[in-house]
Amino acid sequence: MDEVRPLLELRGVAKAFGPRLLFRRVDVALMPGTLSLLAGANGAGKSTLMRVMAGLTKPDAGSVKRLVPEAKLGYMAHATFLYPGLDAEENLLFWARAAGLDRPVERARRALETVGLARHAHERAGIFSRGMAQRLNLARLLLSEPSLILLDEPATGLDVSSRRMLMELMLKARSEGAAVLWISHDTASDARHADRILTLENRSLREEAGGLSC
Known part of the structure; x- marks a missing residue:
């Protein structure tokens, strides 16, 4: 063993x-x-x-x-690391592509569904409440299945x-x-x-x- x-x-x-x-x-x-x-x-x-x-x-x-590997390390700090001018899905696509993840669109949509933000996918992150921003930050962490x-x-x-x-x-x-x-x-x-x-x-x-x- x-x-x-x-x-x-x-x-x-x-x-x-x-x-x-x-x-x-x-x-x-x-x-x-x-x-x-x-x-x-x-x-x-x-x-x-x-x-x-x-x-x-x-x-x-x-x-x-x-x-x-670094790609399998998920770190979530006080700061949300979100771009306020991008919508929720665009934020996740940015992070997925920056990390070199395969199937970025599929991963982003699955992560949004997981954290209950699928219906807010095309809303700007800058208008999110603290709670919604934290959910989106969690979705970012989940992209790589750490x-x-x-x-x-x-x-x-x-x-x-x-x-x-x-x-x-x-x-x-x-x-x-x-x-x-x-x-x-x-x-x-x-x-x-x-x-x-x-x-x-x-x-x-x-x-x-x-x-x-x-």
């Missing part, structure tokens, strides 16, 4: 901004078919740690190893039904073998869906079981 290997592995990772140390000696592995929450107080360094994982910020110490998904407070601006849809999509990705890491501002609610909870506290990362592991 082939050994199951982590899709992302951090060893001894540290990051500081000037004299301020955010975190140090962070060891963590994201395995296929898991959903993990990343929690911690405001300013603890959660978003910075996720940017290190995504390859957008270099650590000051330690190593970051990703076993997925196997490593990093989400920085993805539920911000979403109503209850949209939050439910988001969680269902991430649980589906998990069941299909993806590794999902989610920065949550509602850990009490989201923990029941997670395999584990990673908490940044006192510049260190600690781990405990989530609801799915209990």
Whole structure:
């Protein structure tokens, strides 16, 4: 039987901004078919740690190893990365073609259907509410069917039904073998869906079981 290997592995990772140390000696592995929450107080360094994982910020110490190609890494930050002058479908077509994905039109339309925006496909993204823009951002992430998904407070601006849809999509990705890491501002609610909870506290990362592991 082939050994199951982590899709992302951090060893001894540290990051500081000037004299301020955010975190140090962070060891963590994201395995296929898991959903993990990343929690911690405001300013603890959660978003910075996720940017290190995504390859957008270099650590000051330690190593970051990703076993997925860049095209299979899905990263969703606070910014939506949308072009307000383009309609929803045009936004997705731009990103699909920029990533060199095959069947861009098919992928874009399927992603819009998945996030419930098919009837808004030809409306300009600039007039979308925060919740609709976040749904379109999620559609952008889904274009490449990523196997490593990093989400920085993805539920911000979403109503209850949209939050439910988001969680269902991430649980589906998990069941299909993806590794999902989610920065949550509602850990009490989201923990029941997670395999584990990673908490940044006192510049260190600690781990405990989530609801799915209990």
